Amino acid sequence: MSTETDQQAREQLIDLAAQFYDQFQLGEIPHMDVPTRTKSNIELDEDLGVWVYGDRTSRRSANSVAGARKLLKAVYTIEFLAHQLEENRSSTLRELYYISESWDNENAHFNDQDESNQLIEDLEIVSAVTREDFHMRPEESGATVLGPLHLLEQTRRGEREIHCQEDVGEGGYQIPNNPDTIEFLDHDAEFILAVETGGMRDRLVENGFDEDYGALIVHLGGQPARATRRIIKRLHDELEIPVTVFADGDPWSYRIYGSVAYGSIKSAHLSEYLATPEAQYIGIQPEDIVEYDLPTDPLSDSDTNALESELEDPRFQTDYWEEQIELQLEIEKKAEQQALASYGLDFVTDTYLPERLSAMGII
Known part of the structure; x- marks a missing residue:
């Protein structure tokens, strides 16, 4: 049985997918902005004493074939994660890479695990939900x-x-x-x-x-x-x-x-x-x-x-x-x-x- 946290995570994911639909309705090119993950874009949060991302962002946009493929993969992944949360199931980052091979649109298949891992990180950032709350697990660390x-x-x-x-x-x-x-x-x-x-x-x-x-x-x-x-x-x-x-x-x-x-x-x-x-x-x-x-x-x-x-x-x-x-x-x-x-x-x-x-x- 899914928990309240699971339901909230699922709603956040669905809201993210709905943003793409709203962009279509407004005549905008669908896009998703995420912080640039480089050393030059991290800065010290004086209050927290930790390093956080700065203001620079990268846009995943459907204004190119490559960008459209990235958003397509994001939509398929959101659908998979929402279904996983609804059924109170979990999967590993490695399994997600292989699961994409079964998706009906070949353009949604991941080229390698680095690509699927990066997408999960993107979804974490833009949805403000951690991958743990997505029920996504890494391979065992042995710690x-x-x-x-x-x-x-x-x-x-x-x-x-x-x-x-x-x-x-x-x-x-x-x-x-x-x-x-x-x-x-x-x-x-x-x-x-x-x-x-x-x-x-x-x-x-x-x-x-x-x-x-x-x-x-x-x-x-x-x-x-x-x-x-x-x-x-x-x-x-x-x-x-x-x-x-x-x-x-x-x-x-x-x-x-x-x-x-x-x-x-x-x-x-x-x-x-x-x-x-x-x-x-x-x-x-x-x-x-x-x-x-x-x-x-x-x-x-x-x-x-x-x-x-x-x-x-x-x-x-x-x-x-x-x-x-x-x-x-x-x-x-x-x-x-x-x-x-x-x-x-x-x-x-x-x-x-x-x-x-x-x-x-x-x-």
């Missing part, structure tokens, strides 16, 4: 939470209470596609430690870091999925738990932190919903590479270009990041989290993290 958190989860068989330390294995609690269906019941967490790699997450769990320090360990699984960023946001805002991000010492990992703290270009329309600007970076710093003489790899040309780009990125224009990035460009080295194991398997939990967390005032 998990482990630590002193007690929650209530909605399942197909009803409600289920789960303690993310006592009721789960070492893999932790699997973050659902839509974390807004979770109710937080209780917790004893002192802080959230969002960890980039599975190997480091396993080391922390094996060493009992969650128990010793009251840490909620969230496995980001690389570039974090929306569901991962959303649950971090909710845990911080609703339970007032400080957030730290523990990642490798390279430009791509700095961007992982940036997406958690300030949002990403791709989902800037959801920054208020996904980003946690209070999150602090606790990952490997260029300063650590020098201080601890960590095992390193040389910077590649793409690494160097990425670091230079980050110096121009509004998300990294602070004294801290400018100092660290300039130091990294000077030493021409990068290091992984696991490089700390050169001092022993317990060094990261007994020395490195406690010292960093203490210096930051977290513990």
